[in-house]
Amino acid sequence: MATIYEVSKLAGVSLATVSRVMNKNTPVRESTRKKVEAAMAELGYRPNSIAQSLASSRSNSIGILVSELHGPFYGAMISSIEAEFRTAGKHVIIAAGHSEEATERDGIEFLISRNCDALILHVEAVSDDYLVQLSKNEIPFVLINRQIPAIEAHCISLNNKLGGYLATQTLLKQGHRQLGYISGPLWKADAQDRYRGHKLALQEAGIEWDEKRLFEGDFHESGGSNGVKYLLEQGLALTGLICANDEMASGAMTEAREQGLAIPQQLSIMGFDNVMLSHYTYPKLTTIDYPIAAMGQMAARWVLKHIYQQEKQQLQLVFEPRVIERDSCVSLTS
């Protein structure tokens, strides 16, 4: 592989000049630029990005930590992040945190040790304190799907409460009064917020909230099926069921059908997230859209703006969910 030195020799200029035409950060006379470019082309020169990083202390790499690399949710997020950075000539290093505190910390350590210029984190298990502490470190980061007051400017999040509210409101508007709610693990802030939104909508509609109608799930399919079993055992005359994510909704759907309920005729089911699977269920799942791709892109822009000085970037930190009407919820009145 040709080095900058050989290019400079062939072009008859100094190393510095070659570096300048590459980086376009210092004016170079048109004629010499041409010479250099010709030499680069002739040698098939490709700058060594490692050497560039060492000399400039910029690695042009961004670390991404997500809970899981597979699954529809993170895929969409990573995809939009990668696309955004790729056009900016940066690259993305990924790691998985598996929703476990130790693994998440490890992952962060790992990415830091890789000299990332910045981190984009979708972490769940690690504490607020840890992150606040981390923010005092040298390495900057953005948080996705998390809202920590002390470092608000680093947080990109969805208005989860509004999502829970909209989900419930949709069912209420369709005339449902007998609702069940399968939440996520309530130690997770997003699960908590979605549930709060649910209660708020209920309250506004003058329906009294009843803890028997809540089942705390795990955001997985089994949570949905267990939730349905539990709620049915309570002997409630449910006509509508809200699940705090699509996966649980899918599990709920399967279980409800197994228990002899026709979906949506006898039971309307509402999901949350609008991940790909919501499109594959039968009936297709009515759900709340989580604009994860847009949020990932925004995280990338945040980094571009704050770390790479691309001032033009417009930032938005809080995103709004919206209802995606499909086939799993029907109006009782029609």
Added chain:
Amino acid sequence: MATIYEVSKLAGVSLATVSRVMNKNTPVRESTRKKVEAAMAELGYRPNSIAQSLASSRSNSIGILVSELHGPFYGAMISSIEAEFRTAGKHVIIAAGHSEEATERDGIEFLISRNCDALILHVEAVSDDYLVQLSKNEIPFVLINRQIPAIEAHCISLNNKLGGYLATQTLLKQGHRQLGYISGPLWKADAQDRYRGHKLALQEAGIEWDEKRLFEGDFHESGGSNGVKYLLEQGLALTGLICANDEMASGAMTEAREQGLAIPQQLSIMGFDNVMLSHYTYPKLTTIDYPIAAMGQMAARWVLKHIYQQEKQQLQLVFEPRVIERDSCVSLTS
């Protein structure tokens, strides 16, 4: 950030010795190791991986190029690759190729420019020749889901023909004789192979192959629904339908239901890939398992063995598909 120099000063040894205790590649007396380790701990020293890379010309990074970052298929693959490398202290740089030749080439160029030690490629659009050419370059790579004789030792692939054979055989065993086949784009080798397997199974069963029963799909949902429309228009008395991937099977299922067919009672549907969605459809999709996670892991091991001299790694280049029986196919005889 502390540098190796400060550690050496604090420990009262030379740079080289510190480097040696880090890399464990040269014996160091126990007592001096202790001193060095203490110094490292005291300073909170973390080696600068960029400098290490420059000096050793090893970046410890592996580039992965897949068609899409989202989608269940690639997610599982990336996930297993990342896990494997992570424990080996390597990291993974990802890029998307979007099944377009130019983008795939770009992606490869990009990863090379990032000084990856090796590449793991899941490319579809780029030609065999290009890859053979690439293999003569300095940078080594493994191919997933591709079989090129000239560089066979670099290819990790599924026996797609066997998969197509098994899919068909399964339906035949269940007594189906009136089959339809929705293939992938036949310019793709895997689509071609699966179809070949289908024809072989038919032939062995003494059923004559009829081109009317083939619809060339696109591996997307629309391919499945269009396929069903087409096949039904042919006026064939289908009892079984084989789709060359799960996504098309899902589209086929939806369309068939819309046309008034009960699945599986009136039409058995077989998928291929066993991606996550096959679990979410209703009825749950019977399909052929594509062990993509295992294959990704194997690709990682290939790299570990060939590039990082981890001789212990056992390699397997060709993987076998197997039938996953679920609910979308039923026996005609029972």
Added chain:
DNA sequence: GCTATAAATGAAAGCGCTTACATTTAGTCT
């Protein structure tokens, strides 16, 4: 045409490591 100033270029010192080679220290044998 000559000086004053700005623009373009060059020289060289790192960036923080690894590693070949030289040197020192410890260990063994007589």
Added chain:
DNA sequence: AGACTAAATGTAAGCGCTTTCATTTATAGC
């Protein structure tokens, strides 16, 4: 104890770039 070998450590030359500062070259003003 001294000579010899093996093991441990040190020295210093890079790896391929960026960037500061000094120097040269072009441009303008008179």
